[in-house]
Amino acid sequence: MRLLDLLLPVRCAVCAAPGGELCAPCLASLPPLRPPLCERCGAPSAWPVARCRECGGRRLAFATARAAVAYDARVRSLVAAWKERGLRGLARPAADVVAACVRARPGADALVAVPADRERALTRGHHPAHQLADELAARWDVPLLTLLERPVAAPRQRGLPSSERRRNVARAFRARDRSPARVVLVDDVYTTGATASAAASALRAAGARRVEVVTFARALRVG
Numbered sequence: 001m002r003l004l005d006l007l008l009p010v011r012c013a014v015c016a017a018p019g020g021e022l023c024a025p026c027l028a029s030l031p032p033l034r035p036p037l038c039e040r041c042g043a044p045s046a047w048p049v050a051r052c053r054e055c056g057g058r059r060l061a062f063a064t065a066r067a068a069v070a071y072d073a074r075v076r077s078l079v080a081a082w083k084e085r086g087l088r089g090l091a092r093p094a095a096d097v098v099a100a101c102v103r104a105r106p107g108a109d110a111l112v113a114v115p116a117d118r119e120r121a122l123t124r125g126h127h128p129a130h131q132l133a134d135e136l137a138a139r140w141d142v143p144l145l146t147l148l149e150r151p152v153a154a155p156r157q158r159g160l161p162s163s164e165r166r167r168n169v170a171r172a173f174r175a176r177d178r179s180p181a182r183v184v185l186v187d188d189v190y191t192t193g194a195t196a197s198a199a200a201s202a203l204r205a206a207g208a209r210r211v212e213v214v215t216f217a218r219a220l221r222v223g
């Protein structure tokens, strides 16, 4: 935490109202993702479907993905504050929202957080996915295991052809140990599903039979 943050009053990460890290009106206005959803990837759909346009035809290593809120502008500033400033106080309300929306209380053997890339973990020391997983582990009474690591600094993806990007993402994670059979993989934001799938694939290579992904927010495909 920067010295400045200690001197200034705590402000809401979304609207900057003084008081707490997330004020009650902003908490109440987070856009929930409600069914009907795609059974597999959790994208909102007009009616319940087993696969949708977003995930159909893709090889995804996880069985299902669910998120609590849509990744809109407010949620983006919330997640940015959580990441950049390490607002630990945001983990609890985020976990409350996740636990309320995602009625997972999954029949899982363990929770695993998607690890930050090494460079980020070193420079920031704040990791929303891990904080969220920690809060959820307590709520669901499921152990949190630090099973995954990122073996090398993630290569720059910009400008690479998509086949090469996919290959890089697939090699981004490694399991430190054998994985239990049923795992819930926790991350702060689900964007394309590529990261979640790569992490799930590392868990499955280590023995997981079923991986369910749970995130705080989910990017919505336009159109």
Ligand SMILES: [Zn+2]
Pocket (backbone or CB within 6 Å): 012, 013, 014, 015, 016, 017, 022, 023, 024, 025, 026, 027
């Ligand atoms: Zn606010």
Ligand SMILES: [Zn+2]
Pocket (backbone or CB within 6 Å): 038, 039, 040, 041, 042, 043, 050, 051, 052, 053, 054, 055, 056
């Ligand atoms: Zn889908």
